[in-house]
Amino acid sequence: MSSEHPTEPDGSDTKDRARRTDAKRSFNALVQAARDVFASSGVDAPVRDITGKAGVGTGTFYRHFPKRGDLIAAVFRNEVDSCADAAPALAENHPPLEALAAWLHRYSEFIATKRGLASALHSGNPAFETLPAYFDARLRPALSQLLERAAKAGEIRTDLDADDIISAVANLSMPARTARPDHTRRVVNIFMDGLKSR
Amino acid sequence: MSSEHPTEPDGSDTKDRARRTDAKRSFNALVQAARDVFASSGVDAPVRDITGKAGVGTGTFYRHFPKRGDLIAAVFRNEVDSCADAAPALAENHPPLEALAAWLHRYSEFIATKRGLASALHSGNPAFETLPAYFDARLRPALSQLLERAAKAGEIRTDLDADDIISAVANLSMPARTARPDHTRRVVNIFMDGLKSR
DNA sequence: TGATAAACGGAACATTGTTCCATATATGGT
DNA sequence: ACCATATATGGAACAATGTTCCGTTTATCA
CATH class of the missing domain: 1.10.10.60 (Homeodomain-like)
Known part of the structure; x- marks a missing residue:
């Protein structure tokens, strides 16, 4: 893949x-x-x-x-691939809601550990110009698959789409300066709770 | 000052x-x-x-x-000082609402032109650790002064405080990759309109 | 005005980015 | 299996930049 x-x-x-x-x-x-x-x-x-x-x-x-940026872009692409590829595997081995939660944490970790990512994207370096589109092309289908499965099972609300969630979790995962160690995992869990249908 | x-x-x-x-x-x-x-x-x-x-x-x-970071921090402090110092000057020479709008644009420009700022703040470099507190200490009083003046004149709503506005405008001013040239100024204007009392 | 500590400039050194090319090797044809 | 060739490799050499060191200059104070 x-x-x-x-x-x-x-x-x-x-x-x-x-x-x-x-x-x-x-x-x-x-x-x-x-x-x-x-x-x-x-x-x-x-x-x-x-x-x-x-x-x-x-x-x-x-x-x-x-160009040095070519390597950085290749590494990011490589990591996005791993993250996207995790979705089908999770879908096979876990119930819908669990798979979704696991993937969101997987994705959250990716964002949180890539300090350089945001800076790179804003740097104006042409090597990174195509990255956002690539991210979208790989991550959106991966998440959509999990969302649809959970939606079919009636386990989550349906008024948010993959894009909303991808950007929301990305923002939540941005390492805050003053955050306690487990901060990100906790807020993502809260977000995940909010996602469940009531 | x-x-x-x-x-x-x-x-x-x-x-x-x-x-x-x-x-x-x-x-x-x-x-x-x-x-x-x-x-x-x-x-x-x-x-x-x-x-x-x-x-x-x-x-x-x-x-x-x-350390190189010491210089960068000094430059940022210097620019924050200029920005904060602009508030009293604007207050003296302009009507409340006008002064407020002018200062928000001044602040927005500061954020927008300092690409390196966000990266620096997230870099974990200890030289930058005290910067957020310094920013807050200088900018909040500057904006508060203008807000209070406009509030006393009954020209703006009062359910937002300086912190809300500082972070909101900062987010609005983050240069988006796909933005048209005047994007930031326009969205800040819209925000400013929303701030007016009706 | 002279003694002194502080500050200065820039050469020397250290680290890292980038280019170049002689050498080594995978590949396809025979 | 072997050869001819394009391709890939390694690392020395060069370039750019960060950082240290120290002999010289200068502001300050008595």
Whole structure:
């Protein structure tokens, strides 16, 4: 489900050869290493930290991500993919309301842990311009699926759509400066309670 | 009104000599140069750009601002001071409602042009920890003064306090990605209309 | 006016971003 | 299985920027 090669342009291939397997391996290793390093050191971490953890040279890094923002965008896309892909899995293994709650917390964690995200989106960097659309395209269907299932079961109110909920939970999950540790989880729970039909 | 030396600790001076005048001059030159450079190149502008414009050496820079965040915080404090100081001046020279509207636009512009602000506040950098309290301490009284004056004249509703308005206008002023040029000014105007008593 | 501590400037050093290219390797045709 | 070739790789070299250090200058006070 998750696209390991997110930005392939139109299907036209003037290329006579396919992308080499070592290139794919490097690409994935870099995205994964970057995710770890970003989590511990923030999105401004040195390139050498990432290449070191990925076990590739700096030249390889710049071959795959000519602009630094390209890597950050790839990491975000990768994480959004994981989050979206969690929805069908949850739907299969849990009752409707439970699956919905679990996914909202999953999504909330994604927002809360990505400090750099909001800044990146507002930075004006062209590498990030397509991200919001991508987020929407992946997350809305994922949530819609869970919502519809819960709505069919008559377990939630129906006067909010996926968009409302995605942005509401995002705002709730923005880490507040003065918040107690479990703050986000609690407010999202409250929101979730409000979502239930009475 | 504006404090040119914002972070002097408790009044106790164990110091036998006062701060030298050239030190004050350098400090102010740096803050002013930084404000200009930040405006044109963002808060990540090279240190040498700032020292160059200020006409001081890099050593002087680090003597005044051991951490880069210290400078950014100083610039923000400086701008908040300007904004707060505008309130009494507007109150003297304009009718209540007009003064209030003018100040809200002034404040809105401050928020809108400081892209780096929100990111800085959420960055977890300890240099910024005291900023929100400072903002509140300076801006709330400034706005309260204008609100009370307009309320006494019976020109505005009274079921919103300064805090509500400060945060509401801040949210309205956050530059949206897809917004048309004059977007912020228009929505702030609408908010201002809503504020009038009927 | 002279002694002194404070402040200054900028070279030197440290860190990180980016480019370049000689070398290594996957791929498709034979 | 082997070769020719485009592709990918690694890391040294370079560039840009952050930060420290210290010899020199200057404001302040007695």
